[in-house]
Amino acid sequence: MHYSALSLLWQGLKGHKGWGRMWRDPEPKSEYDIIIIGGGGHGLATAYYLAKEHGLKNIAVVEKGYIGGGNVGRNTTIIRSNYMLSPNTHFYEKSMQLWEGLEREFNFNAMVSQRGIINLYHSDAQRDAFARRGNAMRLAGIDAELLSPEELKERVPILDFDNARFPIEGGLCQPRGGTVRHDAVPWGYARGADSRGVDIIQNCEVTNIRIEGGRAVGIDTNRGFIGARKIGMAVAGHTSHIAAMAGIELPVESHVLQAFVSEGIKPLLDTVVTFGAGHFYVSQSDKGGLVFGGDLDGYNSYAQRGNLPMMGHVMAGGMAIMPSIGRIRMLRQWGGIMDMSFDGSPFICKTGIDGLYLNGGWCYGGFKATPASGWCFAHTIARDEPHALNAGFTIDRFKQGRMIDEKGVGPNPWIQ
Amino acid sequence: MHRIDCPWCGVRDESEFQYQGDATVSRPKFKASEEAFFRYAYVRENPRGWHTEWWHHVGGCRQWVKVVRNTLTHEIHVTGTPADKLAHPRKVKSP
Ligand SMILES: Cc1cc2nc3c(=O)[nH]c(=O)nc-3n(C[C@H](O)[C@H](O)[C@H](O)COP(=O)(O)OP(=O)(O)OC[C@H]3O[C@@H](n4cnc5c(N)ncnc54)[C@H](O)[C@@H]3O)c2cc1C
Ligand SMILES: [Zn+2]
Secondary structure (H helix, E strand, O other), rough: OOOHHHHHHHHHOOOOOOOOOOOOOOOOOEEEEEEEEEOHHHHHHHHHHHHHHHHOOOOOEEEEOOOOHHHHHHHEEEEEEOOOOOHHHHHHHHHHHHHHHHHHHOOOOOOOOOOOOOEEEHHHHHHHHHHHHHHHHOOOOOOEEEOHHHHHHHHOOOOOOOOOOOOOOOEEOOOOOOOOOOOOOOOHHHHHHHHOOOEEOOOOOOOOOOEEEEEEEEEEEEEEEEEEEEEEOOOOHHHHHHHHHHOEEEEEEEEEEEEEEEEEOOOOOOOEEEHHOOOOEEOOOOOEEEEOOOOOOOOOOOOOOOOOHHHHHHHHHHHHHHHHHHHHEEEEEEEEEEEOOOOOOOEEEEEEOOOOEEEEEOOOOOOOHHHHHHHHHHHHHHOOOOOHHHOOOOHHHHOOOOOOOOOOOOOOHHHH | OOEEEEEOOEEEEHOOOOEEEEEOOOOOOOOOHHHHHHHHHHOOOOOOOOEEEEEEEOOOOOEEEEEEOOOOOEEEEEEOOOOOOOOOOOOOOOO
């Protein structure tokens, strides 16, 4: 069914009883040409672009839980392409451009809102570093503006401009950055993939990847064996676990990241603000809640829930920069598991095993990457070679000394 | 909140500690192969379950504490000094 104002009106008149399922619930076939493991944003986007851009049929996405239950439905919804190192710059800008046309393309309202993102700076040295990053972005054709304290005061008046510990000297703004309704992303991609013949199989956990003579030949699942000619892994926080099934060792650790939402309040903030020095970032959802977060809890975890010390730390960060939020009550909190790579950058690549492909290492920034990640991973799987945009995102880069360490903190995933 | 039993100070809150990662990796000898250094710097088992790891008691005695902790449940099985050989619980609990 095509969604439009007309279909909404028509269904409204019929009491909204005629909306069909958004995607089928098929039994797995015994064999597919391509299987994608993991029905998060990246897995579904990959299947969508495999069908749409490469005209491939006979594809399945297998998901151990339900669509939207992973990180794609747990993140703080920020999209941006304000990176400095060229592999990241071009890749994330591709993603931004795909976001800009996505809703029209897959006929689903993902509430893409380019309300801008502002990174605050507090010293001359930090300003220079931000200016350098902004210049790198502009050289790559990406929008970036350095805001003075006056401009910032105008734009975000609720910040504490009289902060002794972290005086606000200005901010680096990417006007095209913003937020997206995260749940709508897997739903839109799932619906778009399904309508092109992709089987989306939920409640199907992969327990083993079968390899014969150096070639991936299928997966064992709780619903039996499913054969495949090509297999793509896209399981985010569980990347090490799934890769180990194929004997692949990775520079990845799994860590928990928390998100918080306050009660709904009147419009307070119409952009995204990041206070990196205080480990705090915030935006306001269309329902009025402040959506915010900070750093990783900082220890290996698969527990999908955070702990009190980081909660307190994030709240303190918020209070430091926006003291006016002090009496707002917290409504919700949750955690998600990040596959932290050792340089903070992702993997979209072939593996040493024929027919087996890897998508992972998304750290805490993979939501914004969803469209480009699916687009590049589909290209890599369909053509059996990477696209120029993901050619740097290999596993080998660590051995070759070609890390893409945007933060420059070295191999310490818990502080990446 | 993790409650970590520091061998020197007793049971303390997680917030007094700084996590320092997988304690099963150790620096190879100077003449070791490139591969050995690569594995030391970058390759981690990243297990779902029991994990032997370092917690630096930075807000206390500043000693490094070895901890066996479950990454699925956050349960701490045992703690010790860096020289201690700490075993994982025999039966892995499936939470
Ligand atoms: C609190 C928080 C805030 C974040 N904020 C942002 C942000 O503001 N901006 C941003 O860009 N990014 C953000 N991220 C990161 C982003 O959410 C992730 O990097 C991204 O969603 C990961 O890709 P995915 O959507 O495919 O993951 P997921 O949705 O986690 O998909 C992976 C899927 O694989 C499935 N799976 C795992 N193992 C198996 C198996 N054995 N068999 C079958 N299926 C399996 C899982 O069930 C899961 O559904 C945030 C993350 C968190 C937790
Ligand atoms: Zn101590």
